[in-house]
Every structure is written in structure tokens, then in C-alpha cells.
Amino acid sequence: MNNFITNPILPGFNPDPSILRVGEDFYIATSTFEWFPGVQIHHSRDLIHWQLIARPLNSVSHLDMRGNPCSGGVWAPCLSYSEGVFYLIYTDAKSVDGWGFKDTHNYLVTATDLTGKWSEPIYLNSSGFDPSLFHDDDGRKWLVNMLWDYRSVRNLFAGIVLQEYSMKEKKLVGNPVNIFMGSELGITEGPHLYKHNGYYYLMTAEGGTGLHHAVTMARSINIEGPYELDPANPILTSRHDPTLLLQKAGHASLVDTPSGEWYIVHLCGRPIPATGRCILGRETAIQKMIWTEEGWFRLEHGGREPQVKVQAPALSEHKWEPSATRDHFASVKLDMQFATLRIPLGEDMMSLKERPGYLRLKGKESLISTHRQSLVARRQQAFRYTASTFMEFEPDNFQQMAGLVCYYNRQNFYYLRVSHDEHLGKCLGIISAQNMAFNLPIPDIGIDGWKHIFLRAAIDYDQLQFYYAKNEEDWIPIGPVMDASTLSDEFCDGMTFTGAFVGLCCQDMSGGGKHADFDWFEYVEYE
Structure with missing residues (x-):
């Protein structure tokens, strides 16, 4: 007891x-x-x-x-x-x-x-x-x-x-x-x-x-x-x-x-x-x-x-089975820990059926949209955690992107994304936003020819470090350590009342609906 x-x-x-x-x-x-x-x-x-x-x-x-x-x-x-x-x-x-x-x-x-x-x-x-x-x-x-x-x-x-x-x-x-x-x-x-x-x-x-x-x-x-x-x-x-x-x-x-x-x-x-x-x-x-x-x-x-x-009250202790840390997207429904922005995502934006065992996100509007975002995320519930995923994505132009996002709202986020560059071809980079001030903190890295990529965000209180890998054992840090505390009510402009999320997203601002496939998503908390 x-x-x-x-x-x-x-x-x-x-x-x-x-x-x-x-x-x-x-x-x-x-x-x-x-x-x-x-x-x-x-x-x-x-x-x-x-x-x-x-x-x-x-x-x-x-x-x-x-x-x-x-x-x-x-x-x-x-x-x-x-x-x-x-x-x-x-x-x-x-x-x-x-x-x-x-x-x-x-x-x-x-x-x-x-x-x-x-x-x-x-x-x-x-x-x-x-x-x-x-x-x-x-x-x-x-x-x-x-x-x-x-x-x-x-x-x-x-x-x-x-x-x-x-x-x-x-x-x-x-x-x-x-x-x-x-x-x-x-x-x-x-x-x-x-x-x-x-x-x-x-x-x-x-x-x-x-x-x-x-x-x-x-x-x-x-x-x-x-x-x-x-x-x-x-x-x-x-x-x-x-x-x-x-x-x-x-x-x-x-x-x-x-x-x-x-x-x-x-x-x-x-x-x-x-x-x-x-x-x-x-x-x-x-x-x-x-x-x-x-x-x-x-x-x-x-x-x-x-x-x-x-x-505690004078009641018998009643524990629940802990949630799995890794979601393999084996169900035709999203796990209850996941949420979307403003609307449910229909098959025109998200599918767990078209490629069984994968979450397919179909690119729609940008991360600042208040209408149709192909974004699936869960709450950050600990001061220290890692979130990782395995993604396949073949963008054709710079307006198509997909990846892992640490998100507060449309004005404040950190986005580790795969996109396409006219000179590099397929590429990996970071977009950060602080109260609508957008920034590309590093030049994009060429990953042309990579069929898949592993992405990771590691949060340690107010510090965020992104990682990527070609195989799951060899994680490489990308970009500087960034200020995760900007994903908070206290930093954000205007009347803000929510909290930090971490999740997966895909955009295609060219209107082509290019999709990204995610094999799994893992969220692990640390003391």
C-alpha cells in the first residue's frame, strides 16, 4: 500500500x-x-x-x-x-x-x-x-x-x-x-x-x-x-x-x-x-x-x-499497465497518447492502412497553419526524455518536408526535417521558430541516396539536441544545443495556455500531397 x-x-x-x-x-x-x-x-x-x-x-x-x-x-x-x-x-x-x-x-x-x-x-x-x-x-x-x-x-x-x-x-x-x-x-x-x-x-x-x-x-x-x-x-x-x-x-x-x-x-x-x-x-x-x-x-x-x-486515501492501491515506449503503428487507429491539431486527420492526410505497420502522413499545409496540418504528436510529460523515429521520405522540391518536431504552437517549434535542395538533392536540416522569428541554424546536410533515416530529439530540461543516423546504433548530433524552454507559456507571445509536444509531421506546400512513412515512434522518459 x-x-x-x-x-x-x-x-x-x-x-x-x-x-x-x-x-x-x-x-x-x-x-x-x-x-x-x-x-x-x-x-x-x-x-x-x-x-x-x-x-x-x-x-x-x-x-x-x-x-x-x-x-x-x-x-x-x-x-x-x-x-x-x-x-x-x-x-x-x-x-x-x-x-x-x-x-x-x-x-x-x-x-x-x-x-x-x-x-x-x-x-x-x-x-x-x-x-x-x-x-x-x-x-x-x-x-x-x-x-x-x-x-x-x-x-x-x-x-x-x-x-x-x-x-x-x-x-x-x-x-x-x-x-x-x-x-x-x-x-x-x-x-x-x-x-x-x-x-x-x-x-x-x-x-x-x-x-x-x-x-x-x-x-x-x-x-x-x-x-x-x-x-x-x-x-x-x-x-x-x-x-x-x-x-x-x-x-x-x-x-x-x-x-x-x-x-x-x-x-x-x-x-x-x-x-x-x-x-x-x-x-x-x-x-x-x-x-x-x-x-x-x-x-x-x-x-x-x-x-x-x-x-493517500484509505483505498487499495490500483496500478495500471504501463504504456509501451515504442509504437510500431500496428493498429488501424492511432494510440490514445497521440493528438492532432484542430481536426481529425482523414485518409487524405494520414493513413495506417495504406502501408500496414507504418504511419503514412500526406503533406498538407505548413507548421504555421491553423487549418490542415498533417501532424501527429504527444505531450511532453517529463523534464528529460528522448523521442525517436524511423522515416522513409522522397521529396522532390524544397516545399516538401517531413520529420520530427518539438512543438508548442504555430509560432514556436524546433523541426528536424528532411527536404530537397536544388544542389544537395535530398537533405537534412533544422527549422526553428521563436515567436514567429524563423531561423535555419545550420546549413542543410546532403543525404542523397538514403532510403531511410533515423531521427531523434533529446530534451534535458531547457536543452534540446537533435540527432540523426543511417542505422539505429550510430547517432550523430546535428545542429547546436537549442533552448527548449522557449516551448512554454512564459516565452510565447500572446495568450498561451498549452504545453510542449513532440511528434511527426509532413508538409507539401506545392500541393502535390507527397507522403512520408514512419515505421515507429519511440518516447522514453528519464529521471
Whole structure:
């Protein structure tokens, strides 16, 4: 029996957790932003070990993100359960830049099986983001979301609004009521409602989703308020101590165990000491909680700061089989660890059938496209890892390229790619991008006549070194050691909320659809 949980429980880009218990099973839904399929759902039986089991928004009818900006798409899902039905609420953010207008469309889908088919989306509203559904014990259902006010003379984060949802009519009914204007921390978002001992408790995220992030609580005997602030707010934050390993603590969700122990899951980030940048993105951690005699919620260990080691619940330990480090693409479906950008890749962009045992990517638009990228990638989930692949590719011109990419968004990536040069023929080189400043750090290397090539990226905290080989034993470094910490929220321009990925891609900007074949992809983490 493991007596402790080690944070984060969901490492790498897994922000805005919404936790749910059904019987003896725990589930966490997290944001996916522009990555497809939308929403990741992890499963646990002990709150220690977690396994990715579902990604519900897996069709264009559920989620069409063509043209969505970077860090748009799926924001802050809420997973709930009532009378045999799972409810998933989510935002599809269509415009996010700046502090003026935002187009944030909120939807509901349902299922009786988390891993099965989900209903088609029901549109709810677009008044703000971070929607959450509360099932009251009288059978009524209520939606809460933050309210966005574009008028700069007022608070853009204009409070938390409540509105009833009608199961019969499949829409919101009645008028929205602003039930909470927030505390002095401001930037009030991420609402969740709970009922405990006759009180409605409203948990919110405040202070912004950076280093001043925090979890605050308020309560009322009436669902429409007025809500009184917890006198100890914020109940969880790392804003006062920059030396804590877990920074950005906020955006939380509450759960109890079958025996009545209480826990809170929350967003966090782990900066690299040398740079202060969180290359793993915003992750999910957990803390043990208690109720006070006065009816407020507190960290069991006291204070308000998140801990790395947390007391585990009185549950039997339940481990999952580890994922294979090397994927040989033997299935006709991509492994669940892989994601694509904004849309699913049809047979016109990707195939696991045309050449069995290979992933075939058919070149489409460039790495800065927000529409049709033939790119397949997985999250970086450790500070140290290697990612390797075996590729066959025969480009005819410089507009055709394929290879291995370390990617944050369309403005920031490092790309080890095979292409074609008029003088060298088939060639290998690197493209780097830092906030849309593109660079070729080395002259291309001629590899004409090579039928295949091995490619590798090795990440050691903020250092990235690419390698290549003609056979798998003789790896040759290529290019300088590059700054991997640029693949982070803190470095990237604009409103950025995701994390670093590593994967495979193919482009053909001449329009010919030239394809690349990948025999396998390997991802190995190191302590």
C-alpha cells in the first residue's frame, strides 16, 4: 500500500481539472485547447495511479476547430454524473486575443459510458467561459460560468452567472443571475458549485492562471445567493512563495472518497529553475482537505500552499499497465497518447492502412497553419526524455518536408526535417521558430541516396539536441544545443495556455500531397 500521492498526478499539459467519483471510480477531465480529440479523461481507483481512457470530442460534429487560434478550442471542461448519465460541459473558444471581445461558445454532451459514444452537442450560451453543471438534490440542474464584459471601464471578469438548464427542453431557461462578483483577487473564473450540510459552496479560480493563481470559496444557503466569502481566502495558492515546486496553484475541483475523505485537484506548473519557464505546461495536482467545525474547507496539512507529497486515501492501491515506449503503428487507429491539431486527420492526410505497420502522413499545409496540418504528436510529460523515429521520405522540391518536431504552437517549434535542395538533392536540416522569428541554424546536410533515416530529439530540461543516423546504433548530433524552454507559456507571445509536444509531421506546400512513412515512434522518459 502506497501511503502517499506524488504530485503532479497528471504530468505534462493537463490543465483545468474537473474531478468526479462514481462509486469506487474516480475520473478527471482536463482541457485540450486546439489539440484534437477534445478533452482528456483519466481514470483512477486509488487517486494515485491514473490512466487515460477517453477523449469524448472525437468528431468534427462535436468539435470543429478549423481556423481556431493557438490556445483557443476546448477550455475548462466540467464532468458530472446524475442518474446513470455522464454530463460533459465545455467551451470552444473561437477568439482569444487581447482584452476586448471573446467568442466562447459553451456546449453540453452526454453519455452512459465514458468510453462509448457521446451525444451530439447542445449549444448553451456564449456569455463567458469555464461553464460548469450542478445537479441539485431536488432534481434541478444549474449552469454557472464566468461573465465576460468587453467594456474596458468595467471588470472584464464580471462575475459568475447562474442559469437553470431544462432537461426536457434541452436548453437554458429563465434569466441568468449574477451570483458572485469575486474577491479582491479578481479575474474570477473556473466556477464549480457543491452542496454540503445545507450550504451551497461556490469554488472559483482567481488571480489569473499564472503565478498569482488561487482557489477561493464562498457559500450561501440559497443557490442564487448572497454568497459570503471564506474568511481564510484564498484556500489554496502558491502566489506568496516563488520557491515552491508547484507554482500557479489554482482552478480546482472537489471530490470525496467512499469513506468520506476529501480531496481537491488543481492546476499547477513546475518552472525550470534556470529559466522560470514551465515547459511541461500546466499540470494537475491533488491535495487532501478537511472540513472545519465552522463549515469551511481547508488543506489537511494546514496553510494554503500545495504539497508535492500528499497523504493517500484509505483505498487499495490500483496500478495500471504501463504504456509501451515504442509504437510500431500496428493498429488501424492511432494510440490514445497521440493528438492532432484542430481536426481529425482523414485518409487524405494520414493513413495506417495504406502501408500496414507504418504511419503514412500526406503533406498538407505548413507548421504555421491553423487549418490542415498533417501532424501527429504527444505531450511532453517529463523534464528529460528522448523521442525517436524511423522515416522513409522522397521529396522532390524544397516545399516538401517531413520529420520530427518539438512543438508548442504555430509560432514556436524546433523541426528536424528532411527536404530537397536544388544542389544537395535530398537533405537534412533544422527549422526553428521563436515567436514567429524563423531561423535555419545550420546549413542543410546532403543525404542523397538514403532510403531511410533515423531521427531523434533529446530534451534535458531547457536543452534540446537533435540527432540523426543511417542505422539505429550510430547517432550523430546535428545542429547546436537549442533552448527548449522557449516551448512554454512564459516565452510565447500572446495568450498561451498549452504545453510542449513532440511528434511527426509532413508538409507539401506545392500541393502535390507527397507522403512520408514512419515505421515507429519511440518516447522514453528519464529521471
